[in-house]
Amino acid sequence: MRRLLVGILFASLTVAAPAAAADPVATAAPGDVVTSRSVNAPGFFYARTWLITYASTSATGTPITVSGTVVVPYGADADTPVIGYAPGTHGLGDQCAPSRHLEAGDETEGLLIHQYATRGYAVVVTDYEGIGTPGEHTYIAGRAEGNATLDAVRAALRLPGTGLSPSTDVAIVGYSQGGHAAGWAAQLAPTYAPELTIAAYAVGAPPANLKTVAEHNDGGENVGLVMAAGFGMDVTYPELDLAPYLNDAGRAAFADIRDDCTDELAKYAGHSMADYTTEDVLARPEWSARVDEQNLGGAIPRAPVLLYHSNGDEILPVGVSVGLRSDWCAGGADVTFWRTDTGAHFTTAALMSPAVTGWVADRLAGRPAAGNC
The missing domain is CATH 1.10.260.130 (434 Repressor (Amino-terminal Domain))
Structure with a gap:
């Protein structure tokens, strides 16, 4: 069923394989670009694409190198917003890395990435710790996910030749594991990446507990x-x-x-x-x-959050988001909660993506969120 859904709903992209990962440079700061390679990406005919490795920080505070993909539409400039895109679960092996699925043309979240990039936003997609780079994947380790997502944005802003400005507006988005990562990025950003101008977070069906x-x-x-x-x-x-x-x-x-x-x-x-x-x-x-x-809710996001989850989610019960909404709202967060009847886990990711992208676009345009705490 999932393969059929993917085949119907998600676009096929092709990019070259990610550059070989390098060991973290001793003097590198989180978000510094370690390696980069510009590639021709037929799926992104409207954009320039780079495959990068960048410095980040593990859940236990160790310097690490993470790989990812940067997509910058032609015509981007200092005012172009950046989307930090946290992908859902791809697996544990290096061959599972989102960047490698982009190369193979079977990236299941391709259409979701295109929905942001075709609006003119730059998009950076992290592979997370240990997927496509040396070491094991620290699956569902919240701090590692959040750090990798925030540092991917930093790396995109520091990458030469993009035309992007370090002070441009940013949104962090993700669903499933990506929702967990986006939620952790929201909680960590005030102390880990305070220089980023983050306008919004979209947190879809996170495994919050x-x-x-x-x-x-x-x-x-x-x-x-x-x-x-x-x-x-x-x-x-x-x-x-x-x-x-x-x-x-x-x-x-x-x-x-x-x-x-x-x-x-x-x-x-x-x-x-x-x-x-x-x-x-x-x-x-x-x-x-x-x-x-690893649970979400222990710190409060400082930018508006869209939290969305289907009542029919068979993998991640909606109650975990109900509890997360309560925790964030109690701390004073600006939360918009969409509890939907959009069916199963993967179906909801696809069905909700246009509305989610629109909500993010409104925040990047400076429109206030209504909120429903």
């Missing part, structure tokens, strides 16, 4: 995402040391999962985490604390 999401999916069709999140936590925080709590099946599964893309995670459908572990790791205090650290 990981324990709720894990419980919802355990034993279901999407338990592979829960396993991927467990892998991401383990590689983000080595002191958690998942290995002693895996049985034989678990050791085999987690050795295999490290390079799976999203579609391959379906092989675990119908299983429970108990099939792979010797005890409930989420009941262990060290695991419980680290997983809770």
Whole structure:
């Protein structure tokens, strides 16, 4: 079903492979461009496209290098806004990187990227930590996602030859894992990237409470995402040391999962985490604390936020966004919450994209958000 939806709804793009990643330069600041290469991108005939690597910061404060793609429409200038685009779950292996899917012409979020770029906005798409660059992907580690998204914007603004201004208006957008990343960017920006002029955030169907999401999916069709999140936590925080709590099946599964893309995670459908572990790791205090650290709501965005989520979302229950709205509103955030009846998770991403893009465009044009806290 997902493949059919993708084939109908999303445009095919082709770009060259990302430049080989470099180790972070010792003197590089977060957002500094490490490597860049201008490419011909037939899907973006109306724009110039660069494949970049840039300096960022891991969830634990370590300097890292992240890869991404910068799209700048012809005619862009110092007044052109920049969209920091946080993609949804692509998987754990390097071959899953959004930049590589753009090269292959099968990027599932291609149409969503085009909707921003064809309005004349520059768009920068992060690959996140460990996808397309050395090291493991720290899947669903909130600080790493938020940092990578904010630093991608910084890198686009520092990239020579774009004509963009460091003081131009910015919007951060994302759905699913991308919604988690956009939400974390919103919470981190005031202290991590205070120089960015961020006008809006669009946060779609974020996994705002990981324990709720894990419980919802355990034993279901999407338990592979829960396993991927467990892998991401383990590689983000080595002191958690998942290995002693895996049985034989678990050791085999987690050795295999490290390079799976999203579609391959379906092989675990119908299983429970108990099939792979010797005890409930989420009941262990060290695991419980680290997983809770990834939840959204602990800090307040300072720019208007569009939070949207479908009642029929089968992967990420709408209740996690209901709770997030409550937390952000209680802290004084300017939140517009769209609780929709647009069906399943992937369907909602496509159906809501024109309205979401329009809401972002209004904020970039300086129109105030109505809000509904």
